[in-house]
Amino acid sequence: MEQSxxxxLAAMQERADxxxxQSQEIQxxxxxxxxxxAEADGSVSVTVSANGALKDLHIDKQAFSRGPEHLKTTILRLAGQAQAKVAGRVVETVEPVAGHDGLEFLRSQLPADPDAANDQARRPAGDDFDDEPPQSFLR
Structure with a gap:
């Protein structure tokens, strides 16, 4: 049966609405x-938002006593773990609307593993061989 x-137009408006x-719900x-x-002992915890940005950081006295290098490594590791978890949730949230191609694009922008998000932070200052902009929305 052919539509008038x-x-x-009514069907298209309904789909657009x-x-x-859905877009507002996702946002x-x-x-x-x-x-x-978080560390198993609760001495350090890192919270990130959906885009991977640091939202909260908890460090107790016990964590400070382990020294600055250990603390730095712990924070970077936990940030990578939190970013990987939130990235998975972002994919799950967007998947129903983005479709296969949109989802594949989104996945291509995520770090391959939790430590990938920390690679930039581990490099010594001035050691930037990457002329390309960051490929992850999580940075």
Whole structure:
């Protein structure tokens, strides 16, 4: 059965309205999304938002007593773990709307493993051989 132009326009408007609703829902979910990774003893915890940005950092006296290098390594490791967790949640949130191609693009922008997000931070100052902009929205 063929649709009239009015029916076609009404159907398109309905689909557009649904896409707007889904987009707003996703935006709200991403705005509220965060993940935390912590040391087993609770001495350090790192919380990141949906884009991987540091949102909170807890360091207790016990963690300070281990020295600055250990603390730095711990924070970077935990940040990578939290970023990997939140990236997975972002993919799950966007998947129903983005479709296969959109999801593959999103996955291609994520670090391959939790430590990949920390590679830049581990490099000595001035050791930037990468002329390309960051490929992850998590940085």
């Amino acid at each position: 132009p009015e029916q076609w 649904e896409m707007v609703r 709200q979910n991403l705005q509220d999304m965060a993940e935390t990774a």
